[in-house]
Structure formats: structure tokens, C-alpha cells
Amino acid sequence: MSRSPLEFSLSSRMIKPNRWLNQDWLVLFLVISLVSFGLMMIYSASSSVEMVLRQGIFAVIGIVFMIYLSFSDYQRLLPIYLNVFWIGIFFLLVVLVIPSDAATRRWIDLGIFGFQPSELMRCVLTISAAAFLSRNPRIVFRDWMIVIGVSFLSFYLVFIQPDLGTAIMVLISGILPVLISGFPVSYQIIGIVIILLSTPFIWMNLLDYQKQRVLTFFDPSSDPLGTGWNIIQSQIAVGSGSLFGKGFLQGTQSQLNFVPESHTDFIFAVVAEEFGLFGVMGLFLVYLLLAFRLVMIAKNSNFLFVKLVAGTFIFLLLTYVAFNTAMVVGILPVVGMPLPFLSQGGTALIINMIMIGIILSFRRTV
């Protein structure tokens, strides 16, 4: 891998003179707005000041990381970026090895908070894959296969935790750089066929609760007090929000705990119930505006690394939004996927802000 020296120093490299003014303030503003709105929603959903404070501390840490990274010189960091995925792999192995009473092994308990290695993995895998694929002027087929291999290994490590939702996102975070960097269409088709053929095998390896979630998705009323409860109650919450919502802290479905997990995966139900259809549209607009600004950064760059990382991160961001909200309104099965910047959960919040910070740092070199 270290056969050829990395040539990241380029003559076209250009740092704009005024470091402070040259910043995409709108992106920072949108992200901080989303996080603040998320804190409000967590308070509404949990009525717990403690929970809001904890999330607030994570938010502050995330903002520090984001701003620091946005001013960093990513080109200097490339050698590190190339190898960061090892850290991810390391923690994924640690979480599987640590003895635990819980049925799932997703967390490393750090005392004051739980650290989720799978969230880290989807960030570092993209960065390392992008760095690996763009380390040489020309991508050879073997590079792609290595990245695909590592991606599936990472997928497997998360899948056996078990956490199907995040495992799929980890897989995407490794595969997408391959696809964007020009993986031949014919091979893409072969890949899709292989995945389709292996579906029965995957189904057999799903745990009972995962199967149950998929089944109840197709018929929530079959088990209204069991697995279907989440979907029915969150649909009631969204539907009863009407056009303008019931008002902040007035959502009876979430205030009276009818919507389960309302501060984490189902926080979108709280937003819809308390701010209505227009609130939902406003939230979507903020996400799309954020994505648009980030896409512009990627488009303005001439570096393959930038396009692979930014493209994958933006895709992951919107996919999280899409899958999470689709699950809440009942058009996709319930899988554990938080809503970016809003759902309670420290690791995902910090990782998402790190990703934004890294994309912002790409503006510094075009």
C-alpha cells in the first residue's frame, strides 16, 4: 500500500488570505440551528433537563470539532486519513470482545457516556476509502476490490452486534466512494445480482426481532400492542399534528409517552406533532439547503478525494434523514436510525459535525 508515495502537495493548492471571513457561515448556522432545535425537541419529548444538558455538552464538543476541522488543512491530514479506518476496525472488535450482559453489543461504556464505534466507522471508512482510491492518479481494479472487501468486513462487524440499520449505512459509506470514483456499470450490476441472491441468506441470519420489524412494517395492525405499536402511535402523532401542529410542548402523543423512543429514533414524530406539516416542510428545507451548500463545496473542488468524501457524507446525511422520517411515517420498516443533528445520542451527533467540519475544510483548497 505504501508502494508509491502519496502526492498530495499540489501547486494549485491555495489558502485564501483571510482565514476567518472565508468560511461557509450559512452551513455553520444551519447545523447549529438544527442542533439547537434538536435540544428543544429532546426536552419536549423527554421533559428531562438532564438529558438536554448531556446532549448540549455533546453538541458543544461537536461544534468545537466541526469548527476546528473546518479550518484545518485536509491535505496535510491525508496520510492520517488514509489509515483512520484502522481505529474504527479496532473499536468494532473491542465492542464485540468486551463482555456485556446486554443482548446487543453496540456501546463501549466510557462511564459518563456510551461510545458507539459503528457511528465512528461510517465516518472513517469513507475517509480512508476516498484517500486510498485517490492516492494514485489512476485507480486500478484491485483498489476497488480492497475497498469493497474492507466495507463488507466492516458491515459484518456491525451486523453481528447486531445493528442492521447502521451496518447498511457503514456498507454504503465504504461502497459509495467506489461507485462515485467510476466503478464499471457492468460490475455494479453483478454486485446487485449477488446481493439479491444473498437476500434469503441474510433473512435467515436476521434475529427474530429484526424479522418481526420487517413483518409488522407490512401490516402494523397485526400486532397493535406489540411491534406495530410504534408505527401506529407515531402515525397518530404525525397525523394529529395537522397543518400547523399542536404547539411546542403541546404534543399529547409524545408528552404522554404514547410515542416510544420519542427523544431518539422517533423524534421526527414530535416535530410533526408539535409543528405540523409546515414544520416538517421547514425542517426538510433546512436539510436540503444544507446539502445544497455542501454539494457546491464538492463541485467547486478539483480533487477526487474531496468529491468522494463530500459526496458520500452528503448522501449519508440525506439517507439518514430519508430513512428515519420514512420509518416514522410508516413507509419503511423500523430500523435503528437516528435523525441527524436532532435525535438524542452523543456519538452520532459528534460524528455528523466532524463530517461537516471535514467538508468545510475542503473549501480551503480548490
Next chain:
Amino acid sequence: MKKFFSGKRDSESRKLVLYLILPIFIMFVVLLQTINLTVINGKKYETQSENNRIVSRTIYPTRGLIYDTHDKLLVENIASSQLNLVPERSSDTSKKIKEIADLLNLEKSFLLGIYEKQIKKPRYPFQPITLAKSLDDEQIALFSVSSEKFKGFSVETGLVRSVVNKQSLAHVLGYMGYSVSNDVNKSSNFISGNQVGISGIEKTYHDQLSGKVGTRIEEKDVSGKFVRVLSENNAESGKDLKLSIDLDLQNFLIPFFEGQKGALVALEPKSGLIKALISSPAYDPNIFNSSSSLAEIQSILSDHEGPLFNRATMGNYPPASTIKPILGLAALDEGIVDWNTIIQDDGEFYVEGDPRPYRGWKEDGHGKVDLEKAIVESSDVYFYSTAYDLTIKRLEPFLNKFGFGGKTNIDVEESNGLVPNEKWKLGYIGEFWFKGDSINLGIGQGYMLSTPIQISQAIAVIANRGEIIKPRLVEEIDESPTELESLGKINLKDETNWEKIEKSMIEVINSPNGTANNIKDTRYLIAGKTGTAQIKSYEDQEYEDIRENPFFRDHALFVGYAPIPDPELLILVIIENGESGSRVAAPIAKAGFDYYLTKNE
């Protein structure tokens, strides 16, 4: 080579944007689904959201208490442990009810019957059905030990109607039970699962006693825990009733009926207020109120003496000679006789061309009889003659005016009684009216039937000089007095006849020949009339043979009021198969007068 590291790289940019189409498309679908949920199905989800959190609870008012005229408590509500069932929370309910009946030593069919009846009625969701009341400590203990097994069942404290003086006012107060009729919805007070008054005052005044059911709208969280009250519609307690019944008088008179069947009505003639109302035998209304034992209820229902039957207002008896003063008024008013008309009474009366004798009660007769003597000595022949002359055409409307054959409108269940006429006889008996039928009517026999309360009302008309007063049991509803109600006035051609007929009735007691001379009192004047109602015709048999069977013996009647000239109390006594109005019935009335008229001295 550098081109790969930098440069426009449009291909990658295009792919990058292309892949974003997928999540953006899903977000678009989410938006459509959100519109579907909020705009298209918004109403449905709003309702579901409200149903989730809102629970409506029924607040049952406490039933009004009942007092006697001296504010003695007659009916109260007492706390009792009852077995409740919330059908929504139980499964396999019928089987569980059988098991619980075995466990608590209750009757299976009884509990099942209540459950099956109640489950069909309109009910609020999660509103409990009360299966058994008045559980004792042992039953409560047995239940709590194995309550785990019986989901949806619970032992809770509820209020049970309780009659303080058990039997003495059973027929007046009545009892509570589960309504059988299905038109319970007509009144909001008839909430299923709640008992209703089935008879007596409890039934007539159910609406006033039961008050108004309240509702409380509460918010609950997902675990069903109470959060807060959203709105409250207070229950209104039932109104208290004060009866005109004088419990002391009632309890004083009841022992006279010990072991006898019969009835007594004591009322204030001027006001119609009833001071005592006895029907013997009686029953304990609490057996029905607590509805705990099927066996006890069955034994009351199957008792051939009919303890549930209110003889005072529903018993149909021949009025017998008690009707004679009224027939005398009829004869006077129609000009058949005057006070000086003399009729020869030799013990028998014959219709021309008919060899059959109409016998009087006194074999040798009373000799020359005028109207006063006919009432004092109760001459049958005199009234055979006048009734024969009056004919049914004039008798029937006159008797109807006094309330016979109709309702007195007393505030408990009552029967109509019967004044026969040609049409009735043809329809019911299938025979034409004979002259003999009118003759029998002259002594209150034959087809004529009347209830004790009817006779009392009719005789009170004499005391009131023609005013017909509705008898009533309730004196005050929630402290506000009930009103005296006049049902009309009977005008005689000669109004002095009221006083004259009353004078004859005084002589019934005062004259040495009077049939009720045995109850004469020097302290106050009583006006009254005895009666002995034949229940078995003895044309071919001697009465001495008939009376071998106690059930064929004559009924003894007495009706009278005192003191004259300002009567405070009218008493009617009927003792079934008591044989003698003067010897059996009159002394009971006398005891009542003595007690009532002298106790204030």
C-alpha cells in the same frame, strides 16, 4: 497525470449529485405521506390521538335518603364490598365467573345471569359490572388470595341501599334491582350497571332520588395513569324524601297483623297524606337491594302468601258493607229514598217473579228500617231494595265518581278495582246483566272489587264533604312540600246529606245497636262502617260448613275516621278471612285512633 488529482472532474460531480436523487426521492415520498396523514386523514388521527389520552369517567351520585314524617331515617346508603367485573379486561369470562362463584360460595347461575343481562346493555367502555354485593370478610380474603387468576375482577367498595326498619315499610319503600325493560335509555339516570327502583317509592321517585350522573374528562398517559382533569360535569346528589308515614304509628299497628293476611290504610282525610300503610305478610327489601342470594329471593318470589304483593293498593276485595254509606247517598241523590223512607226487613229480599231469596246477614231481619238504621245496623235488605230500584245505570256512574273502578293516583303501584256494568259482564262473563247483579252490588258484593286505598279515598270524600283528595305518601321532596291535589268535587242535590250520612256512621259506633258499638269511645267521636266480605257464595251450603276451610272464611273490614267534627285520621282495616268486621277489623282501627289521637296529649 496531475489531471486525475485536480481538474473539473465533472463525471464524479455528476455521479455525486445523481446518487442524491435516491434519498431526496424518499424524502419527497415522506412529505407526501405526511400530507396524507395530516391533511387527508388528519381528522381520523386527531380523534385517535384524543381517544388515546382522554378517558371519560362516570360519577355516580349518592341516592337520596328517605325519612318519615318525624325525620326518622327509613332508607340509607351503606358501604359494602362488591365484586366488580370489567369485561374489557377479562377473557373467557363465563368460565371465570363460574370459578369465582365456586371460590366465593356464590350461586353460579345468579352471577352469570347478572353478567349476561348487563353485558347486553349500553355501557361506557371499562365501566364495571357489579356481580355481587355485600361480600363478607371471608369472601374478600378468599378473593384477594387468588385475585391474580381473575383478571378484570375486583372487590371494591360501593354503596348499597339499605332499609333501616327491614319489613315494616317494605311495600311503601319498595326495593332496588336491575331494570328488566330495554327502554332504559329514555332517561339519563338509568345507567346500566346501576340499580334502579323496581317498586314502591324507590320506583315512583327514582328520578328524584337518583340525582344526576356526572362525568369527568380526564387525561391519562400511555400507562393509563391519571395526568389531570380536563373538564368536570359534577354529579348532582339525589333528593331526599320525607314521607308522610308516621313510623311510630306504623310500627304500633303492624303487630295486629301478626300471622294474618290483610292491609291497613291510615291517612289524613283533609290532605290525603298517608300516615300508615300496611300489607301483611311483608318481606325484607334488603334481600333485593343487596341482591346477594338467589335462594332468599326465590323463597320470597315463590311464597304463596305473596309477601311482595302490596295488598293495600293492589289487593282487590269486595268492599262489602263499607260501601253502604255511599250507596245511601246515591239513593238519596237519585230520589229513590229519603231519610224517612221505611223498608220492611224480614231477613230476605225477593224480586218479583223470582223465588230465589236474597238473604240478609241477620236471619230474622231488622224490622222497620230507615236509611240511618240501615247503615247503623247494616241492613242488607234495605240496600238490596234501593240497589234494585237504582239499577246499574245509576249505580255505576255514582260509584265511579267516588273513584271506584279507577285509580286513586297514590304514588305507589295500585290496581283499578272493578265496578261492573252490562257491557263488562257481557264481555268478560259472557252473560247478560241480571237484576240480581244490581242487588248484590247493593251490599258491595257480586262482581265489584276495590282496593283498600280506593275505599279509604271514597270514605274520605264523605269526611271532606264531597272533595276528592289524592292520597300521597311523600310530604316533602328536598325540603319543599308536595302539594295537596284535589281530583274533583262531588256535588249532591242536598249538601246536608254529607253531614247526615256521617251522623249515621257515628251511630254505627255510638248506637247500642251499631255494628261497631264495641269500639265506642267517650273521649272522641268516630264515624265508621264495618264490612264482612263474602268470598264464597253459600246459596246451597250453610256458612258453618264453608268456614271449615279457613281460606273461604269472610274478610273482615272496617273503615272509619275520627275525631268528629274535625277528622285527623281515617283508618281502613281489612283482615283476610277474619270473618267479622266489628270484632276483628274495628278494634285494630280503634287502637290506631287511640294511639294517634292521644299520643300528643
